[in-house]
Amino acid sequence: xxxxEQHPSTLSVQEGDSAVIKCTYSDxxxxxxxxxxxxxxxxxxxxxxxxxxxxxxxxxxxAVTLNKTAKHFSLHITETQPEDSAVxxxxxxxxxxxxxxxxxxxxxxxxxx
Amino acid sequence: xxGITQSPRHKVTETGTPVTLRCHQTxxxxxxxxxxxxxxxGLRLIHYSYGVKDTDKGEVSDGYSVSRSKxxxxxxxxxxxxxxQTSVYFCAISPGQNPYEQYFGPGTRLTVT
Numbered sequence: 001x002x003x004x005e006q007h008p009s010t011l012s013v014q015e016g017d018s019a020v021i022k023c024t025y026s027d028x029x030x031x032x033x034x035x036x037x038x039x040x041x042x043x044x045x046x047x048x049x050x051x052x053x054x055x056x057x058x059x060x061x062x063a064v065t066l067n068k069t070a071k072h073f074s075l076h077i078t079e080t081q082p083e084d085s086a087v088x089x090x091x092x093x094x095x096x097x098x099x100x101x102x103x104x105x106x107x108x109x110x111x112x113x
Numbered sequence: 114x115x116g117i118t119q120s121p122r123h124k125v126t127e128t129g130t131p132v133t134l135r136c137h138q139t140x141x142x143x144x145x146x147x148x149x150x151x152x153x154x155g156l157r158l159i160h161y162s163y164g165v166k167d168t169d170k171g172e173v174s175d176g177y178s179v180s181r182s183k184x185x186x187x188x189x190x191x192x193x194x195x196x197x198q199t200s201v202y203f204c205a206i207s208p209g210q211n212p213y214e215q216y217f218g219p220g221t222r223l224t225v226t
Contacts (some may be wrong), residue, residue, distance in 0.1 A: 032213045043203050043217035044156070089155060093213035100171055101213055105155040 002027040002094035006104025013080050015113045023090035023104050024072040032093040034101070035064060037086045044089060048075070070107045080111045115216030116140050119204050127222045132191040134221050137202030138184075144207035145173075145187040146215060147179060149200040156203065162187055163212070194225045 003026040013019050025033075031052040036044035050057045050064045050073065057064050061080075066073040077084055087108050091101040118137045126132050136145060147159040148171075152184040158171030168179050168180055176198060178190045201222050205215040 032211065034214065036217075043219050046214070046216055051212065059160070091156075099140040100158045101156075101215060105153065 002030060002092055002102040004090060004092050004102050004104045006090050006107055008107060009105070010108045010110070012110045012112065015080060015082060015111055017080055019077045019080050019084070019109055019111075021075045021088055021090070021107045022072060023093040024070075025102075026071065026094070027094050028068075028071060028076075030092040030094055033064070033066060034091050035062075035075045036089040036091070038089065038106075039086045068081070077109075080081070080109075082111050082113050085109055085111045114220075115144075115206060115208070117204055117206060117216070117218035119202075119218045119221050120217065121221060123222045125226060126194050127226055128195060129193050132194050132223065134189040134202055134204075134223070136187040136189070136218060138187075138206050140206075140208065141184050142206040142208050143184075144212045144215075146205040146207075147177075147187065147189045147204045148205060149173065149198075150220075151200050159202075178209060182217065190198065191223075196225050199223060199225045206207065 006023045014048045034049035038044045048059050048064050050066050061078050063076045087106045089106045090104040116139050120135045146161040148156045150156050157173045159177050162168045162181040180188045201220050203220045204218040207215050
């Protein structure tokens with residue numbers, strides 16, 4: 001089945017720097033890749049997603065890139081702010097019966113001012 | 114939290130007791146999910162529903178059952194709680210045509226002593 005690996009597990013940056021989180025997936029048939037942000041004590045929040053027919057998608061300071069050949073996708077956050085501090089999860093949708101997203105284990109991003 | 118409420122938000126129970134968690138949504142979404150979140154494991158799917166009385170198992174369904182007798186409510190039951198079921202439980206919904214586009218509720222923290 002699908003397996004998603006996420007790196008790094010922790011990331012510390014200075015305010016204003018960029019942050020990049022990378023995920024790899026195993027099932028070449030996966031076709032939908034969302035990213036979630038989870039703040040302490042809250043549920044995961046969908047922040048951006050990309051489909052397999054698109055190579056890059058941007059939404060203000062965040063962007064996601066997808067390399068289908070290499071089976072990896074990345075989250076890019078520019079001009080980081082303290083409120084970006086959270087745990088970020090990537091996920092992939094396996095191409096099989098059922099509707100399970102397979103999640104990476106998360107990256108704790110800390111933005112210091 | 115995507116119009117999802119979960120109850121209770123916190124619960125402490127003893128090993129061997131039955132526990133039911135409730136997920137309620139107000140938008141008549143077809144797909145509903147139950148995940149558990151544990152350190153080192155990320156989010157894992159327990160069960161999901163694709164309509165009233167239509168449910169299926171996820172990755173970690175052992176020890177759990179679900180019911181969906183009406184569109185707005187999806188119940189997760191631990192028939193006989195064990196310490197290994199101490200976790201944070203999240204309900205999620207899919208509002209559109211893509212069942213992988215999922216939005217999460219605020220979560221229920223369950224402790225089994």
